Amino acid sequence: MSVRYPRSMLRRSLLIAASAAAALALGACGKKDDAPAGAASAPQAGGAASDAAPLKVAFAYVGPVGDGGWTFAHDNARKKLEQTFGSRIQTSFVEKVPEAADAERVFRDLVQQGNTLVFGTTFGYMAPMLKVAADSPQVRFEHATGYKQAANLRSYDARTYEGAYMAGVVAGAMTKTGTLGVVGSIPIPEVIRNINSFTLGAQSSNPKVTVKVVWVNEWFNPPQETNAAQTLINAGADVLMQNTDSSAVLQTAEKNGKYAFGWDSDMSSYGPKAHLGSAVIDWSPYYIASVQAALDGTWSAGPGKHSWWGVKEGAIDLVALNAAVPAEVKARVDQVKAGLKDGSFVIWKGPIAGQDGKEVLAKDAVADDAFLQNIRFYVKGVEGQVPAGK
Numbered sequence: 001m002s003v004r005y006p007r008s009m010l011r012r013s014l015l016i017a018a019s020a021a022a023a024l025a026l027g028a029c030g031k032k033d034d035a036p037a038g039a040a041s042a043p044q045a046g047g048a049a050s051d052a053a054p055l056k057v058a059f060a061y062v063g064p065v066g067d068g069g070w071t072f073a074h075d076n077a078r079k080k081l082e083q084t085f086g087s088r089i090q091t092s093f094v095e096k097v098p099e100a101a102d103a104e105r106v107f108r109d110l111v112q113q114g115n116t117l118v119f120g121t122t123f124g125y126m127a128p129m130l131k132v133a134a135d136s137p138q139v140r141f142e143h144a145t146g147y148k149q150a151a152n153l154r155s156y157d158a159r160t161y162e163g164a165y166m167a168g169v170v171a172g173a174m175t176k177t178g179t180l181g182v183v184g185s186i187p188i189p190e191v192i193r194n195i196n197s198f199t200l201g202a203q204s205s206n207p208k209v210t211v212k213v214v215w216v217n218e219w220f221n222p223p224q225e226t227n228a229a230q231t232l233i234n235a236g237a238d239v240l241m242q243n244t245d246s247s248a249v250l251q252t253a254e255k256n257g258k259y260a261f262g263w264d265s266d267m268s269s270y271g272p273k274a275h276l277g278s279a280v281i282d283w284s285p286y287y288i289a290s291v292q293a294a295l296d297g298t299w300s301a302g303p304g305k306h307s308w309w310g311v312k313e314g315a316i317d318l319v320a321l322n323a324a325v326p327a328e329v330k331a332r333v334d335q336v337k338a339g340l341k342d343g344s345f346v347i348w349k350g351p352i353a354g355q356d357g358k359e360v361l362a363k364d365a366v367a368d369d370a371f372l373q374n375i376r377f378y379v380k381g382v383e384g385q386v387p388a389g390k
Helices: 070-088 102-112 123-135 160-174 189-205 222-234 248-256 284-296 327-342
Strands: 002-005 055-060 089-094 117-120 140-144 153-158 179-184 210-215 239-242 259-264 275-281 306-309 316-319 359-361
Touching: 055 070, 055 102, 055 284, 070 089, 070 259, 070 275, 070 284, 089 102, 102 117, 102 123, 117 123, 117 284, 123 140, 123 153, 153 284, 160 179, 160 189, 160 239, 160 259, 160 275, 160 316, 160 327, 179 189, 179 222, 189 210, 189 327, 210 222, 222 239, 222 248, 239 248, 248 259, 284 306, 316 327
Parallel strands: 002 089, 055 089, 055 117, 117 140, 140 153, 153 306, 179 210, 179 239, 239 259, 259 275
Antiparallel strands: 275 316
């Protein structure tokens, strides 16, 4: 059973604040481990769910459920939870919750609604979730893409850079101009890591490619994403990738007769001719494991409890490859995918040079998660400067 809390709040932007009235409009008319952190540890934050009542699970979304990308992927996983657990759980969601102070009021209201497992699905929710978690020790909190934890709050992420690398393998083989473009959202390590991984993948197919980046400083702003994509095309890019949430980049490529990739969800229907493939996230394996742990009473959190899932765990894939992609390129993607799954292939393995030509990873050195989570530089082949981020 699902419950939807409608809200008229703005989008996933660190620069946009919503009004207090919108933040209070929550009427109930109804969203670095190989396993969920602590899934087999002693129970905390509420213990096992009661047999007499369903576990109430809530999601706070930064965008609309119909964005076709990031939030759409999370909501599909929420629906999979309902299919998996049936009457044992009750889910709800709040969409378009801004990364601003009003998010705290949303989380407090979700607690007041009786939810005992709450997921916050964007980086900018970290501070408000920590505050509310401290005041609600009986509730379990999970924060997507963050790096801070608490006694009843743990964090989780998807290795989106793996999908970006596979997209790069295809892009490097398909470009005719040798210039690729990326529409970037917020300049945080997560996004910079994806740009770099896309570049490394492209260079594995075509060592001479260069990558241009245009930042929009928002996660979801279709007009700005469109303008950024057009700017890249005007600058000679004939294959585009994005780290934004809407289908605007793909649609712009379609109108211009260029290629692009879907991001977070399968976007092939938005630009069938332009679409080379979609780097998708399937959040359902993690959410199912987390809810099962909550039902079992084995859910736990605390400092360092962070899960980061990728191809190996079934969380990341590159899907719906265009028929125009040569068979040998598809075979290379399959090789990479198989290697990521069984551990025989590593994306971030030296020698890798930074944009200035200096070595950032020595020959045969493998980047650990601490390295990957703190990338604030471009690799060689990416043009421009990394803007100041968070």
